[in-house]
Amino acid sequence: MFSESLGGQILVGVTVASIVGIGGWVLGRATAPAEPPSLEITPESVTAQVGLDTEFNATADPDVTTLTWRVAGQPVGRSHVAQCDAVAAQLMCRFLVPGTYSISATATTANDLEVTRHSSVSVVFPDRYYTVFIQNPDRQVRSDAYRVLLRRIDWVRVQQSITPLILLYDPDKGRNVFAADTVFDPEFEGVDVLQGLKLRIPRFAEPARGLVVSALEALGVTVTEIPYAEAILSIERGAVDGGFVTLGDPTIDLLDADLGDMRAE
Template sequence: MSSESLGGQILVGVTVAAIVGIGGWVLGRATAPAEPPSLEITPESVTAQVGLDTEFNAIGGPDVRTLTWRVAGQPVGRSHVAQCDAVAAQLMCRFLVPGTYSVSATATAANDLEVTRHSSVSVVFPDRYYTVFIQNPDRQVRSDAYRVLLRRIDWARVQQSITPLILLYDPDKGRNVFAADTVFEPEFEGVDVLQGLKLRIPKLTEPARGLVVGPLEALGVTVTEIPYAEAILSIERGAVDGGFVTLGDPTIDLLDADLEDMQAE
């Protein structure tokens, strides 16, 4: 065999090997399995208090096309354990029922592959709540007073400006409600029931103080500012008709409660 033909065979062999190698690389690239998108959820675990907002965030890669949140296995807005709002990669939840739940985020990529991450949430009651307690022998008067106090004070804004969780009695619902969930009705009528009422409230900082003291005084209420613990003593002695007190059990019916159900701080 001539060196020329041998050289040709070597060249052909090298060329074929190169083509096969490139083809295998291309085929390998073409058949490589697609991967789901990357996703993290923070916090991975958290202890939340009933009635207070808890924030969750999802951190996904650039290949994430859609993001879906679920709370206790249910889509946002359908869970009975929390009120939640989802805005893109952020979820804000206010849990209503104590217990341990899962908050999950599911990311879908452009290739339709999905990945889900979970956060474990332990929901507990706070040690105490703050509430307005009215003492009057007439049950209807107490009910009317609670109704006006609930609507003529902007409690949602008050709650935004202080840390302690506030519960208020709603006579129309027959139960306590969170201050953050109340609706301010500045034109609500029936305010005469508060004329001459004496209430003692804690020494709040601004803007909470202005949101409470000014409107109460405008409704004919005499307001005295004292520490929480002294409010119960003042009510017991008959010096005032009511005021801010601490409440250990959020299920207590304030309409029929007495001072023994309240806590001194």
């Protein structure tokens, strides 16, 4: 009887231990933390030129429901260093300010699991810029002309469709500025200073061409289109009063610059 009792105790003990073991295994499986989704950004690091488009792509698990991009710590559309457009797993940015910035993507699943990955971009100045040069011996006239050009053309939209960066002189700031940072003001006054001028522009693609030509013609400017390489020669010969030329050094003061500071393509 003792042995049977002992056997029963042993049997019960083994059975209870087995049940507890199985329960613990099931409980462990049920409470194990779910893993976040996988996510990669390419390129992991890249060097980009100011004014040129740079593309980033994200690769994530199929169960990811949302993908959010940030540029230099800011949501897409709010960054002051770049103009970006995010479409699903692709981010396209045109950087406006040199420096080193972080590009991040955050992937989130339906059950709110998320992961963030980062990429680094070093933005440098290009080796050339576009600018508008006005040939006039009167410094005040040139200053007034640059002021009108700065306000009456929608340079932000023009820059979005032109690869090289556009620099313009801002008389109110006393320095060169990026065209993409200007504020378009179609009601800006003092436009008579451009009346009767002859300016030559390159053969821009649309919509840049239409934006520039329509604005200049509305200001009384006669516009002709020629290649960049011929613009400087035309100004030197006095055939036109100015136009778009290329500039190698962004630190040159455009108000006091002469044709010797410009260059042909």
